[in-house]
Amino acid sequence: MKFISLIAAGVLALGWGIARAETSPSAVTSDPPDDGTTPPPHVNVDVDVSAAPPVVPAEEMTTEPTTNVVVNAPPVNVDVNVNPIVPMVPAPVETRQAVDSERGRIYRSSVSPRGGGFFVGGGFEDFTNNSLRGMTGGGGYWGARIVGGMRQIIGMEAAYVGNARTIDALGLNGNARLISNGLEGALRLNIPIVSWNQMSLVEPFGFVGLGWSHYNLVNTNLNTSSVASSDDIMTMPFGGGLAFGYGGFMADARFTYRKTYYNNLVTGGGDLDSWGAGAQIGFGF
Numbered sequence: 001m002k003f004i005s006l007i008a009a010g011v012l013a014l015g016w017g018i019a020r021a022e023t024s025p026s027a028v029t030s031d032p033p034d035d036g037t038t039p040p041p042h043v044n045v046d047v048d049v050s051a052a053p054p055v056v057p058a059e060e061m062t063t064e065p066t067t068n069v070v071v072n073a074p075p076v077n078v079d080v081n082v083n084p085i086v087p088m089v090p091a092p093v094e095t096r097q098a099v100d101s102e103r104g105r106i107y108r109s110s111v112s113p114r115g116g117g118f119f120v121g122g123g124f125e126d127f128t129n130n131s132l133r134g135m136t137g138g139g140g141y142w143g144a145r146i147v148g149g150m151r152q153i154i155g156m157e158a159a160y161v162g163n164a165r166t167i168d169a170l171g172l173n174g175n176a177r178l179i180s181n182g183l184e185g186a187l188r189l190n191i192p193i194v195s196w197n198q199m200s201l202v203e204p205f206g207f208v209g210l211g212w213s214h215y216n217l218v219n220t221n222l223n224t225s226s227v228a229s230s231d232d233i234m235t236m237p238f239g240g241g242l243a244f245g246y247g248g249f250m251a252d253a254r255f256t257y258r259k260t261y262y263n264n265l266v267t268g269g270g271d272l273d274s275w276g277a278g279a280q281i282g283f284g285f
Contacts, residue, residue, distance in 0.1 A: 115151035116285045117243075117250045120144045123278015125163050131270050135227075136178060139165025141276055147188070150203060150243070150284075155188035157207065163276075167217070171225030178227075182213030184237055201245035208238040211258075215265050215272070231265040233272060245284055253279045 122142035127133050141163035149155030160183055167178040186209025193202045216230035223229055241254030260272040 114285055115149055115155070117147045117150060117245075117282050118145070118285065119147065119250065119252065119280035119282035121278055121280030123276055125165075125274050125276035125278075128273045128275060129270050132266065132272065135167055135169045137166040137168075139163050139178075141278065143280075145280060145282075149188065150190060150201075151192060153190055155190050155205075157186050157188060157209075159184045159186075161211070161213075167227065169225040169227050172217070172223060172227065173220040176220040177218045178215060179218055180213045180215045182211050182235065184211030184235065185209050186237060199246060201243070201250075203243040203245075204240070205243060205252075206238075206240040207254075209236070211235040211237055213260075213272075226267040228265050228267070231263070233263055233265075234261040235259065236261070248283050249281075250284050251279065251281045253277075 120143070122140060124138060125141045126138045127136060141161060143159050143161040145157055145159035147155060147157040160181075162179070162181045164177055164179050167176050168174070169176075186207040189206045191204045194200070211234070212232065213235050214230065214232050217223060217227065236259040237256050238259075239254055239256040241252050243250065243252035245251070254277070256276045256278075258274050258276075260274075263271045265272060
């Protein structure tokens with residue numbers, strides 16, 4: 001009877017130990033059971049896993065002492081205002097063309113924004129032929145002139161020019177006058193010099209051109225002299241001068257020599273070559 005009791009106690013102890021082993025946490029594994037069934041889900045558990053430091057290969061390891069480096073990094077949650085980058089917008093085509101056109105000009109000034117000018121003036125003129133000088137007195141001339149391209153090295157001008165003088169010859173009335181009226185065109189060679197504030201201009205210039213003049217006698221009822229009543233001639237004016245401008249005001253002074261061709265005013269020949277000196281005033285445009 002006692003022997004049976006010991007056997008029963010041993011069986012109970014063995015069963016109790018097996019039951020404890022099946023319910024122990026150490027018996028739970030991540031591997032699925034052999035029968036292919038999925039184990040029941042576990043309770044959610046927060047696991048703090050620290051990243052392992054990177055493994056440095058043996059060949060990159062060094063025995064030299066490391067140096068502490070301080071890196072200034074902005075703190076977390078800091079608003080950093082960064083100015084946005086404004087894209088470069090190309091200038092309009094009209095603006096670029098205007099700028100390019102200005103580059104070729106020698107100067108820009110309120111004196112003559114478009115390089116032009118209008119002048120009126122006059123001066124003194126006389127013939128170079130001794131025979132004509134002996135029968136005529138010194139005369140005055142007047143004119144109106146339009147000038148273009150004063151900002152550039154090469155310019156041009158067109159003008160109306162007239163003159164009048166006394167003439168004393170056998171067969172003419174005592175108050176006879178010799179009058180001429182003509183048109184001229186010329187090319188100019190300019191050297192424009194502008195002040196630092198671009199308000200004043202000094203411009204030496206030279207010119208050469210071609211023209212036409214009509215001479216006629218006035219204040220005479222009867223002409224029995226060696227001087228024809230009228231004559232048309234071709235002229236070639238050339239000379240030089242100095243122009244000045246300030247604001248909208250412009251002026252110039254010039255010396256002109258006129259070579260003439262097809263002279264038939266005086267019987268027996270005699271050219272009408274002349275020289276003159278004068279001044280003009282005007283405005284730029």
